[in-house]
Amino acid sequence: MKKLWVVVVLVCFVVTALSLSTVYAQDKKVFTFNGQSRMPSGNVFFESLVRACKRAEAASGGRLVFKVHPAGAIYAATKELDGVHRGVLDFADTCYMYYRDRWPAAPIFTAKPGGMSPMEALAWVIEGGGHELILEMLKGYNVKIINGAGQMAPPEIFLTTNKLLNTVADLKGLRIRSAGDGAAILNRLGAACTLLPVGEVFEAMHRGVIDAYEVASPAVNWTMGLQEAGKYIYLSPVRHPYEWNPFFFNKKKWEELTEDLKNIIEAAWREEAYFYYARAIMADIDALEKFRKAGIQVLPLPKEIEDAFLKEADAYYAEQAKQDPFTAKVLESYNKFKETFRSIWPRP
Template sequence: MLIACGGSSGEDATAEAAAPKKEVIRWRLQSWAPAGDRTYEAAQRFAEVVEIASDGQLLITPYTAGSVIPGGKEFDSVMSGSVEAVHGPPGWTIGYLPGAVFFTQYPGGLTSNQLEMWMKLEGRKIAQDLYDDLGVHYVGILTLSPAEVWAHSTKPLRSVADIKGWKVRLGTTALNAIFQKMGATPVFLPGGEIYESAKRGVIDGFEYINPSLNWDMGFHEVAKYMYLSPSRAPTDTQCIYVNGDTWDKLPENLKTIVTMATDQIAREYYTESVNRDVEAVQKYIDAGTIVEPVPQDIIDLLNEKSLEYFQEESAKDPNYKRIYDSAMAWKEVCERFDIK
């Protein structure tokens, strides 16, 4: 018996020694988010889950905005291969794919749950088809948020008259165009520049993500007013993009792990955000922030100008129309069956 046991152990050791070592693949992933932004923590969590699930075969090092490449240039860099992967808003890819706005937040759009379902049914396939033409693989939504804060503002918004000339930071080309139609003065800034810009008066207001994340960013210190309404952004997303050549070289098992980790964290992030938002709104009130609903005439103007903008853009670009029509068809299904 002892001899038999010893022989078995020796065979196992020999087999283990003869087994080829798995290649370790290393990626750099730059997030759109600065330090202190909870979406960056999701990028860190993503890297951890992938490492564990792949048994260390795929190691992803996350970086905050601007650490490897300039903030706001994440998509350009993943296209060129300067980094292997990025975590950022679809709205920042609109210069290359205008219809990408429908993969994230837009006025009159899908709620978080509706968007997540649509992406899994049809949206992700459309996104992958169109981003592949740009040399980038679209993995999916990593950070999925409830309705955004409509806006933080240093000035009160009582009616559409207060929108005129309002210097507002907006995160997408579509929002810039829509708010310009409304009479505002849009300003594009990466998330990491919002706090100081509001503090110095460079901007009068800004849209960012949800109450809990914005609280962590300290925005209650620089904006007296917070306006709530899902009309501007029923949800918000930041997604994982991988350089096309990098993705193509990845073994199939690791592609599956990356995709499943992305989907898992999106749902975890959303659930946690809902819970945190309830607590955060009370923190704003306790800190002296004036929390108010958006005046109805501003919402009406927003809806009017948004529809006008989307119809104009759909007439120019068949890909834009393809995405918009698909999203709106799913919205009709959701409304018919009362799916929130």
């Protein structure tokens, strides 16, 4: 009987040891992921994704390794969603507005002309129903969208041009690199907009392929060397009052992770949304001064153009809502949140 008891104890010990070693091995497994930014290396958006990934790596104790590649290095620039969906990329950042040809409502999730402030828009995404609508839009795609993970950016430059803008008539025939609903509205005002990868803007301006462009905020444009591409910078938040760029994962890769690693990535990537916003504001102030010193004229957008743009934006969205039920649903949620928030706390 005593021998049997000893055998039982030894068996239990071995089973427990094996179980613990298995758990330990799982805990120490290293996950390596290859991803891509929508921006070239050195760009502040690229560095933001790198920073968020390094934060997750540090918190994981070496169990996470993220390899971040610049736009186009692995998959076509502006098509990062497809790269992640197909498993060519494990993770990425992107702009929803790049996919306007599939979902007319997509640009609203990036930035709505004449829309909310950056923090209002982020609150709508995280808690106001925006995230659920994004998931509905991307149904069927093999991607994991982490609510609140990404980059919230301040307002963009309205346009950088080689031509002075005084009236709406000055937009007619102007060849502009632009994206999203802002491009659609500029087209309605007589411009000729086209979408180019941001890395091609400099050469396109120098070769005279385009007359003007919008890329992003002052700091982003400066890091891309665009102080030598355009004579005039026009500032106004009406076209792009903020910019929300999500970080997302291949769903299959995400499901391979342990729960603690998922929590680490979620926390690290969500933190970047706020950190990037604060840092970008200060960087934009500094960049605008650099542009001025470089000889670029920094000007307010003429009110005539600003008013015409906002009026055309209202007409554009009214038409879009009639043509596409999902766009109508997104606009209803967006506008209701904006109206409710501002009825309680009116803007000064």
